[in-house]
Amino acid sequence: GQQVMQIPQYQHVQEGEDFTTYCNSSTTLSNIQWYKQRPGGHPVFLIQLVKSGEVKKQKRLTFQFGEAKKNSSLHITATQTTDVGTYFCAVPSSNTGKLIFGQGTTLQVKP
Amino acid sequence: DTEVTQTPKHLVMGMTNKKSLKCEQHMGHRAMYWYKQKAKKPPELMFVYSYEKLSINESVPSRFSPECPNSSLLNLHLHALQPEDSALYLCASSQDRLYNEQFFGPGTRLTVL
Numbered sequence: 001g002q003q004v005m006q007i008p009q010y011q012h013v014q015e016g017e018d019f020t021t022y023c024n025s026s027t028t029l030s031n032i033q034w035y036k037q038r039p040g041g042h043p044v045f046l047i048q049l050v051k052s053g054e055v056k057k058q059k060r061l062t063f064q065f066g067e068a069k070k071n072s073s074l075h076i077t078a079t080q081t082t083d084v085g086t087y088f089c090a091v092p093s094s095n096t097g098k099l100i101f102g103q104g105t106t107l108q109v110k111p
Numbered sequence: 112d113t114e115v116t117q118t119p120k121h122l123v124m125g126m127t128n129k130k131s132l133k134c135e136q137h138m139g140h141r142a143m144y145w146y147k148q149k150a151k152k153p154p155e156l157m158f159v160y161s162y163e164k165l166s167i168n169e170s171v172p173s174r175f176s177p178e179c180p181n182s183s184l185l186n187l188h189l190h191a192l193q194p195e196d197s198a199l200y201l202c203a204s205s206q207d208r209l210y211n212e213q214f215f216g217p218g219t220r221l222t223v224l
Binding site for chain 1: 117148151152153154156167182208211212214215216217218
């Protein structure tokens with residue numbers, strides 16, 4: 001079935017450093033979504049990417065969708081303590097439409 | 112209203128108890144979901160309701176019984192659970208089942224003794 005690999009599993013950074021998490025699929029994706037879950041919280045939708053090579057920005061967050069639509073990345077510039085949490089990518093299953101979540105990347109930011 | 116609400120926030124139950132989790136949304140979404148999430152793991156899909164009909168059951172044990180009384184409400188009935196069922200149970204909704212962003216509720220933290 002559809003799977004998506006997400007790396008790294010954990011990342012510890014000093015406040016002000018950059019952070020990137022990657023998702024990779026063996027199959028071409030129709031779209032990819034990104035969610036953030038704060039400690040003790042619930043997943044919150046960040047963005048959906050649909051087009052090949054698409055790049056979208058939300059303040060310090062930059063999301064990219066690969067040209068082949070098989071990979072995606074989330075980059076945070078100059079991390080802040082408010083960025084702490086787990087970032088999940090999620091892709092739709094090719095035949096059911098249900099979302100398949102990556103394993104998540106947990107970001108810790110040291111002040 | 113762009114919120115999904117869930118009650119209760121916390122639940123402790125014994126293995127012989129029967130309890131229900133409730134979820135509500137007023138965004139006019141026609142797809143609703145139950146997920147189970149263990150610590151440090153991604154949400155794991157349990158059930159999907161589309162237009163008030165069960166469309167996906169991810170081979171969930173029968174001790175979990177979903178119900179969708181109307182387009183705004185989703186219940187999860189629990190009976191004879193096991194300690195390994197202890198987890199965060201998340202409800203989510205989306206405009207429809209395919210390819211749309213999902214709005215998650217705050218979850219119910221369930222502990223089975």
